[in-house]
Amino acid sequence: MLTIIGIAALLCVLIYNYILNPAFFSPLSKLPTAHPLCSITAKWFDRQLSLRKELTTLLVAHQNNGxxxxxxxxxxxxxxxxxxxxIYTAGLEKHPWYSTYFANYGTPNMVSTLEHRPHSVQKRMIANVYAKSYIQRSSEVETLSRVIVLEKLLPLLHKCANDKSHLNVMPLFQWAGIDFMTAYIFGTGHYTNFLQNKHSREDYFKDRSKILDLDKSGEDNAMERVCMRLATETLASQAQPHQDHVDGTRPVVFGQLYSQLVQKNKAEGEPLSQEDLMKRCASEMLDHIIATHETFAITLTYIIYRMSLDLRMQERLRAELSTLQPSVTLGGAEKTLPPPADIDFLPLLSGILTETLRLHAAAPARQPRVVPEGGIMLHGYYIPAGTKISSNPYSLHRQADVFPRPNDWLPERWMAVPDRPKDSSSFPPSAVIRKWFWAFGSGGRMCIGSNFATHVLKLLIASIYTNFETSIVDDEGIEQSEYFIATPVGNKLIIQLHPIE
Structure with a gap:
């Protein structure tokens, strides 16, 4: 009899804890659900994740429920x-999910650090070299941009055009993005040079599935090996006298972080060994490199895709780019590029990039945080402490009242009213919709490299469309108009380059 009573009591406790309480008595029971099962189990939404329906499920749930x-x-x-x-401006702490997937060498970096304070300490060490004003005035950025664009990328594209060959742009932009990032981090004397070094890039991307799935298991991690080698070589070269510019530009980000960590280490009585110091520095550097694996490639691939479907937009952009002095071409005795501030000022170029980031955000999924002690109030609902809470760019960027025709690619919506075509003047003012733009996050934990990324992306777009027209073709050379509409990044996107006479 006692055994039966005990089992019954246990069942009652389980039913209350896992069904009745979450469904009827928890403060969250007052919230609308994405599905009725969501009040008692996370498995329904996990199923949407496994089916790759996370983003569309979130969008529909908010459209239906607020x-x-x-x-x-x-x-x-x-x-x-x-x-x-x-959630984000207020600085809620990150969810433990980040530490599981984003720590490199078993060592935390800014992305994988959950607590606000240690993140802020490390961010202050390098924030100045990612500031917009620093990047626009940096001689290192000017030099590495000239090396990568004028000496590596454009010659490769011109050769492709002259040979009348097709080009798969997704991997091309991966190589270019990582080259830019590693050149800024380690200097042009020790960067990846994937645009030219085929063996090096094949070794780095040899297990692409692990990169896409954030899987760093196994002893042979090519990404970590490459980054540590670059860091070690860079540190060794800096130890040699008169070495600053002999082998190229300075290692801006690595040099800044390493020196700051050394100073902090000494101030704290040298608690870290040299090995641990290098791991911490390399962990941060690798995180910045990993951020370019897909983001640069996805963004530029979608821009090429969208522009290749709109020849009129290509004409308008080239007209705007023609105002740059000097232009982004290989012509002329001096290999120079337009000032970064001049490129940044172009309204149509900015609109093309921003609209692509809105509609095709490279990191569109949830960015989870944890509700602190005392809970928070949101839209009249009480959210208790310990709740996993998030927002996501995919849904934010598709609010129809903010972005009319939300599924259409309309760069003009980001331009000031005088610069817009007449048929787009009814869009909300760009100052209003920019508050909803979330491709780089917001608050103290937003992407530290957003200014560098924006500069490089604009420079690459300007470089391509100053020199080429683009059109989409398939593997057999037949022009396509709709083949890549559903998932252009998931398939090969191959373009035909047409040099500008």
Whole structure:
């Protein structure tokens, strides 16, 4: 009899804890759910993840239920400016998910650091070299841009055009993005040079599935080996006298972080060994490189795709680019590029990039945080402490009242009213919609490299469309108009380059 009573009592406890309480008594029970099962289990939404339906499920859930939606017994999604302020501007701590997937060499970096304070300490060490004003005035950025664009990328593209061959742009932009990043981190004397070094890039990308799945298991991690080798070579070269510019530009980011970590180490009584110091520095550097694996390639691939479907937009962009002095071409005795500030000022170029990042954000998924002690109030709902809470760019960027015709690629929506075509003057002012732009996140934990990324992306777009027209073809050379519409990045996107006479 006692055994039966005990089992019954245990069942009652389990039913209350896992069904009745989350479904009827938890503060979250007042929230609308993405699906009725979400109040008692996370498995329904996990199933959407496994089916690769996370983003569309989130969008539909918010369209049907408003800005706050429950995804599981202890998880909430929020899509609103109020939510962005309360979660990200307010600096809620990161969810443990980040430390699981983003620590390199078993060592934390800014992305994998959960607590706000240690993240802020490390961010202050290198924030100045990622500031927009620094990048636009940097002689290193000027030199490495000239090397990569004028000496590596454009000659490769011109050869492809002259040979009348097709080019798969997705890997091309991966190589270019990583070359830019490693050149800024380690200097042009020790960067990857993937645009020219085929063996090196094949070794780095030899296990692409692990990169895409954030899987760093196994002893032979090509990414970590490459980054540590570059860091070690860079440090060794810096130890030699009169070495600063002999082998190329300075290692801007690595040099800054390493020197700051050494100073901090001495101030704290040298608690870290040299090996641990290098691991911490390399962990941060590798995170910046990993950030370019897909983001640069996805963004530029979608731009090429969209522009290749709109010859009129190509003409308009080239007209705008023609105002740059000097232009981004291989002609002339002096190999120079336009000032970064002049490139940044171009309204149509900015609109093309921003609209592509809106519609095709390279990191569109949830960015989870944890509700602190005391809970928070959002849109009249109380969210208790410990709740996993997030927003996502995919849903934010498709709010129809903010972005009319949300599924259309319309660069003009980001331009000031005087610069817009007449048929787009009814869009909300760009100052209003920019508050909803979230391709780089927001708050103290937003992407530290957003200014560098924006500069490089604009420079690469300007370089391509100053020199070429583009059109999409398939493997047999037959022009396509709709083949890549669903998932252009998931297939090969091959372009035909047409040199500008």
């Amino acid at each position: 800005p706050v939606v429950r995804l599981g017994p202890q998880e909430v999604s929020v899509v609103s400016l109020e939510g962005l302020r309360a």
